[in-house]
Amino acid sequence: MTKSIGSLEEIVLLIVIVLDDNAYAVTISEEYSRQFGKSITIPAIHTVLRRLEEKGFIKSRVGGATNLRGGRSKRYYNITKVGYETARELNRQRETLWNMAPKISFN
């Protein structure tokens, strides 16, 4: 039942949940670099967001304009019910697996 989802899409999905009402391309990009130390280009994020929206995991709304953007509006993204459940399910599966894994120490 869960639609297939790539690893970048997964991460972006999580970030959208984390950022709550303040999730748009710029903030997502910033959060990503903060967490992972790498940067992604804005257009790449746009693509991922569009795909996630097509799959129904997130929904978008047009929001406030600021001077920094030269007065242009932003498109905010929020998580949908389906999206949230998908994210939760995926993470749960991952955690289960990780708990089953022996704790190896490499000395």
Add this chain to the structure above:
Amino acid sequence: MKSSSTPRPPKWADRFLEWYCDEELVNEIQGDLHEIYHLRCSRMSQVKAQILFIWEVVRSFKPANIKKSNRYKNLNYFNMFRNNYIISVRNLMKHKFYSFIKISGLAIGLASVVLISSFVYNELTFDQFHTHTERIYRFSEIFSNEQGVVEEKSASIPFPFGPTFQADYPDITTVRLYQTFQKTPLMTYRDGEKSFYEDKLFFTDSTFFDIFSFELAQGNPQTALDNPRSLVITESMAQKYFGDEPAMGKTIHFENSLALTVTAIAKDPPINSHFRFEFLSTLMNIDEVFQATGNRFGDKGWYWNPCHTYALVPEGLSQEQLQAYVVDFIPKYFPPRMAPYLEFPLQKLTDIHLTSQLYQEIAVNRDYKSIYIAVAIAVFIIIIAVINFMNLTAARSSQRAKEVAVRKVMGSNKKQLLDQFLTESLLTSFISLILAVGLVSMLIKPFEQITNAPINFTILLNPLFIGAVFLFTLLIGLLAGVYPAFLVTSFKPVDALKIGSVKLTGRKSPLIWKSLVVFQFATSIILIIGAIVVNQQHQFLLNKDMGFDKEQVVMVPIRGTSVKMRSEEFKAELLKNSAVVSASAMSDILGNDVPLRPFLFEGQQQAQNIPGLFADFDFIKTFGLEILEGRDFSKDLETDKETFIINESAAQLWDSATWQGKRIGWARKGRPVIGVVEDFHFADLKQNIRPFVITYSPGWYAYMAIRIRPENMFQSVQDLENVWSQFEPGRPFTPFFLDERLNNIYESERKISQMVGYFSVISIFLAALGLLGLTNYSTLLRVKEIGVRKVLGASVVSILRLLSKDYAILIIIANLLAWPAAWYFAQEWLANFTFKIDLNPVIFIIAGLASLLLSVMTICFQGFKTALLNPSESLRNE
């Protein structure tokens, strides 16, 4: 945040984004990009932020973001093209007849142009492949007599000239080419038992590869000709003699005596070379070569001129300077008696093929006239074909006025309509191109025959050439589509949808179409007249009485064989066969040419160069010649071996008195003249009859001429071969018929006759096609008129007459225009011949009638259908 001091992102990138981006999305995307730009500016250098901005603008250039209408335009374009293509194909099939005419016409035109232009290009680029081609010259020799009259212009010069010249002027490299042209040598590979007569064997100097850039597949050009016994052969010859075995080092025997060793294998010489060798050996062998070919009179001195000699000059040396050297050179070495009467004009290597028509050219050269003719023919044909194409496309398009009107009403713009028409005409022209390619491959053999030259495939398959042909087809397609498209798309839809169809060009075709048809027919008529004239002239040359009997004469080459010395014995054996009427040994091929030799006429100071034939006592009899005064040679008189018979023109050289008792000096002895034979054509019909002498000198015999009876000729020739093998068991018997050989002299006329013939057929065919299409169109326009006439009682015949009247006038005009032009060209061409036909006005009338008949047939074929239509059908829409 601050506003005015905030750095702005790169303007042009921004504008680019605004340009391509979809209006719905541009705000967000641009906003995101600006925001992050500013954030980055505070963290990193502005330059880096700018670079990243630009990069992200580029990365945003995706289909998802692009303006919708642009995107849809692309998609739409693709669909429309597909739609156009489908409609075009349907249209072509619906009007199969028209399509067939258009396509075949253009295909023929394209095929002709392709073949002819490759031919012309080949001819124009002769000898240009040599690296040093600009600095290579050939020496030619002009002999004059004391009166300054030029007696002979030769392409070949004496043996010692080349090396001596090079010794005097060490900067200049010379090379000689010598062929045993008097006798085709036999080349034998003993181990493989392969033995053939080869006429493309040249003896040359070791400087050959220094001057000429012929490629070697194996072997070293520097050393290939150093050894006296070296032999260079071409790849085709290696295949012929040795098959797949390696040829290097193998031995081939020349004339079964001289052993030559293969030292190199050359790539086959390019087609556009004025000489194409198959074997090369060295002149160091020359004495043995003379011996092997039975040439007792091979003269390595300054008299005999059999060597084609070329010079490579260093950079900076002009032709004038070289000529000046030559002028200095002549008196130094040539015998003082000869020197003042000799000139050695230089020829540039690249000029030889198209301008040189000297005596003893290595291969038959062409002249610029044939090139002009070929180009003219190609231009005519392609113009006619293209005109047809355009006319027919235009004619058809007016019938589609309704379709166009509907499209307009449905909202298509001019550009789209144009696209439709262009697609269709481009499609047609490319189908023609494909067909043309097929035609070309089928026509290669006949074309090679006509032009008497192999087709140069390196030119034909050259990507540039192919590209040019492609572009040309494209151009025609565009032109043909544009004209009618503009016509049709520019009127109001309302008019077209009315019941009457659009009178695109009025009831009668406009002047421009009529004049095009006139032009087509005029050029076709010129070509037809030309073909008839050339053919007549050729027939004339073939059939003209040469003054001697040339039929049923078998010529057998005997030089270098035992038969030469035992000619009387051989004849006796031959005559035992009742099929043999008579036979005579002689030195040359009668009716082809008889070489000049110096004869001292009694009373003259100097010997003159006069054509002189050496023959035996049966000569006059064998050829059915008439002795006018004096008597023939007589077998009974031993002294007759030292006498002359001369022809009328020679007798006139003694302007006073008669020839009786006068002597002619030959071989240091004076011999008396015993008789005068009638003037006859001992040389080809391109020359006037000159003074001519005959005497007895068996050492010069080269042929046995055998007259046989007309019955059972095949059997007779077999019998001759049997006698031959009694005398020369080891040698192949290679006879030829004299009349066939003589006819071959007029080969070039025959070729031209064929060429013009073919092309006149093509052009009249195309012109007829054009007329067909045109009449079809205008007849259709007059369907109603014809219907009304029929109702009023006109007969089918009268309607046909009505339809053809218009066009018959056009044809008559075409004829009137064509006749003077054709007359002029024909006169020009015939002026080349010493003996020629008179231009008979009947030719013109025949051509005129033929064209009239053809056109009336064409019109009737078309009009018949319409004339037979039931008036109730044609008047239905009214």
